[in-house]
């Protein structure tokens with residue numbers, strides 16, 4: 001890798017729900033010591049950076065995204081010394097760790113809010129956004145549509161409304177207050193000094209409010225975020241900020257600034273379009289979103305994913321597409337939540353290995369750094385009958401012993417039941433079963449990760465569509481220096497023969513998966529046959 005390549009551009013990220021990962025002390029909750037025990041597994045998988053979901057003190061009304069103390073770790077996870085050990089052990093294995101930075105709101109149990117709501121004269125009153133008028137900011141959408149009727153909640157004590165973009169138990173902080181802006185920097189400093197490698201910054205579009213706007217992506221928000229970045233660069237070089245801005249790519253572009261705001265930003269709308277293309281056996285929606293995806297500054301990178309801990313969000317699709325996605329992927333109304341689908345990757349793709357491989361292969365070959373959601377590397381199932389988004393946050397399935405090897409607690413004491421159904425139950429789907437099976441999803445993912453990381457072109461290369469008439473074939477190239485990678489994916493259930501040609505390449509390409517030269521293909525002519533849902537990665541190297 002070239003010396004100048006920032007680490008996050010050629011990395012594989014992995015999202016860990018610590019509560020769900022491994023319970024080291026038998027209390028039924030995953031914890032930091034448990035995660036430490038599993039670092040070798042993650043290293044073996046090839047993961048470079050873990051994103052930990054919130055582990056701070058919280059009443060858990062939003063699974064930790066409602067923080068009541070930013071400086072302490074929830075007891076069930078362990079304590080600060082466990083956290084330091086985790087960082088140390090991860091770093092020794094070459095694994096980085098980023099944590100959630102929840103800036104937009106706190107829990108209503110946070111002492112700032114307790115003080116703020118206690119009286120209009122409280123010095124903390126202005127830490128939050130209060131109003132006599134609950135029609136203020138009425139152009140603002142509601143995000144948690146299934147539970148919240150308004151972004152304002154009336155507080156009896158002082159007779160005013162407070163502002164919240166998420167649950168009413170998550171009051172929004174007031175970023176017009178310089179003390180709030182400083183407090184967030186202090187929190188960052190605390191965790192950065194402990195050695196973390198950066199933050200996944202939660203819900204960043206919503207920091208400021210201005211009348212007459214939709215209260216998303218405001219210029220004031222960008223100014224503050226740039227301030228944070230400058231602070232990071234000055235004091236903690238090589239650490240990163242990853243933006244959670246569930247927006248259209250043209251709007252996420254602003255979060256990269258001129259390379260002086262976020263290092264990375266999630267690319268939300270690619271995700272549903274991979275599912276759409278697969279089900280329609282037609283690349284059109286994927287092509288469309290890639291065309292909407294602007295170039296980003298050189299030192300920035302998209303972060304791409306197939307699933308995460310939330311519902312599969314359908315915010316970045318049209319109403320018609322959303323209805324179609326719900327019909328196809330969430331036929332049971334229980335599978336729907338807010339504007340999304342509360343299911344995991346493997347059940348969404350009917351546990352069809354070829355489709356699961358293909359979805360991952362498309363993701364890994366597209367521009368951006370891929371992030372894997374824990375458990376999806378073994379094809380874990382979900383439990384749609386659990387509340388909220390908890391159905392995709394069930395215990396990691398390590399083996400077929402009690403509680404899937406996750407915990408020694410009595411099953412009734414687990415924070416959530418393990419998956420037990422016929423298809424996805426832990427006796428069938430678990431790490432131990434898959435680790436020694438060369439045909440398992442886990443070993444497929446390992447190879448995918450390996451190939452992706454060892455071919456820098458996938459991380460840095462320019463992107464171009466290949467000209468193929470058949471809409472069921474998604475084909476594109478990535479080019480970097482003297483190398484061109486070609487990914488050809490068959491979305492259909494039919495065998496397809498593919499002929500196309502490529503300019504500027506010589507000789508026979510190498511088929512990366514078989515490590516054999518591709519027959520019948522020379523000097524840019526490609527002739528091959530793809531089985532249903534098969535994909536190939538071809539590598540051309542020209543001598544310079």
Ligand code: NOJ
Pocket residue numbers: 062065066102166202203244309310
């Ligand atoms: C986005 C997080 O991914 C989600 O889980 C959370 O509920 C909201 N932000 C509010 O923090």
